[in-house]
Amino acid sequence: xxxxxxxxxxxCLGTILLASCVTKRKYVSARARATQIQNENAALNSHISRxxxxxxxxxxxxxxxxxxxxxxxxxxxxxANELNMTKEQVAAQRxxxxxxxxxxxxxxxxxxxxxxxxxxxxxxxxxxELTVTVKDGRVYVSMEEELLFPSGSDKVNPRGKEALxxxxxxxNTNLDINIDIEGHTDNKPIKTTAFPxxxxxxxxxxxxxxxxxxxxxxxxxxRLIASGRSxxxxxASNDTQEGxxxxxxxxxxxxxxxxxxxxxxxxxxTVNK
Numbered sequence: 001x002x003x004x005x006x007x008x009x010x011x012c013l014g015t016i017l018l019a020s021c022v023t024k025r026k027y028v029s030a031r032a033r034a035t036q037i038q039n040e041n042a043a044l045n046s047h048i049s050r051x052x053x054x055x056x057x058x059x060x061x062x063x064x065x066x067x068x069x070x071x072x073x074x075x076x077x078x079x080a081n082e083l084n085m086t087k088e089q090v091a092a093q094r095x096x097x098x099x100x101x102x103x104x105x106x107x108x109x110x111x112x113x114x115x116x117x118x119x120x121x122x123x124x125x126x127x128x129e130l131t132v133t134v135k136d137g138r139v140y141v142s143m144e145e146e147l148l149f150p151s152g153s154d155k156v157n158p159r160g161k162e163a164l165x166x167x168x169x170x171x172n173t174n175l176d177i178n179i180d181i182e183g184h185t186d187n188k189p190i191k192t193t194a195f196p197x198x199x200x201x202x203x204x205x206x207x208x209x210x211x212x213x214x215x216x217x218x219x220x221x222x223r224l225i226a227s228g229r230s231x232x233x234x235x236a237s238n239d240t241q242e243g244x245x246x247x248x249x250x251x252x253x254x255x256x257x258x259x260x261x262x263x264x265x266x267x268x269x270t271v272n273k
Contacts, residue, residue: 030104037097041090048086107137110256114170114177115139118254121166130163138255141167142235145248152190154204156212164209167252168217179213180225180253181206186244187231203228205250 111134118141119132129147133140145151148160156164171177183202195201206226213219236243 030100034097034100037093037100041093041097045090048090107256111137111139114174114254114256117170117174118167121170122163125163129159138253141252141254143250143252144245145250146245148209148250149205152192152195152201154194154201154208156208161212161216164212165217168213168219171213171219171223171254172217175220175223176257177223178225178255178257179219179223180251180255181209181213181227182233182251182253183209183226183228184233184235184247184249184251185231186234186247187238188244198230199228201228202230209250209252 115132115134118139122130122132122141125147128144130141130143133142143160143163147163148156150157171179183204183206185198185202187198190198190201195204203226206228210221210224210226213224214221231238231247234243234247235249236246238244238247
């Protein structure tokens, strides 16, 4: 019994650590919770071992006692009851761990399905215009500057609007998706009347993409967050022209909602039976 519990717990934890479809913060939180459950299982298994040793000792002792059988008999009964309770705790922890893994698997599947929907919608665009990838449980639609904007501008051009229309068509038919829009620049300084620095340019570009999605393609503004990251999160080295081109991008980051998973991770959560 102990060996089976340990094997199941180790297999479940290994599967959780390999999951890649949870947001980074939420995925790390889920992984930490699974690790905590694993540690609790290990402690409970150790306690079970000690209790089983006690029960065995008392069984051996009680066979040689007659008049004094009452005291060790009571101790034997108490140890056996505690052993049963501890085994129930292990079973409950294991069930919760399995349910947690099930929800993580569902989120991974949802994220991969979303990636495929977006990739299929944008099939007419080239890799040097945009890419669609999965990272930390989220789908990243990374659009190059040349696809969306003229140099030094935050006005979305026609080719960029065409790409945003494709993305919006998926978003408007899949409503349980959180949408973050992040503007990024290279590290070359900019100082114009409209944009005093890279922070201003990256933020303005994210806002422009958000407005196009909202005003022209009817994406609900409640679902959107737009922000600028300046040049502090590069994809490539800014020491080369090619690297700087990759860094000048706007990312639409899509995340299937994790409400059920977050409820399960709550300390007060109960296992559905």
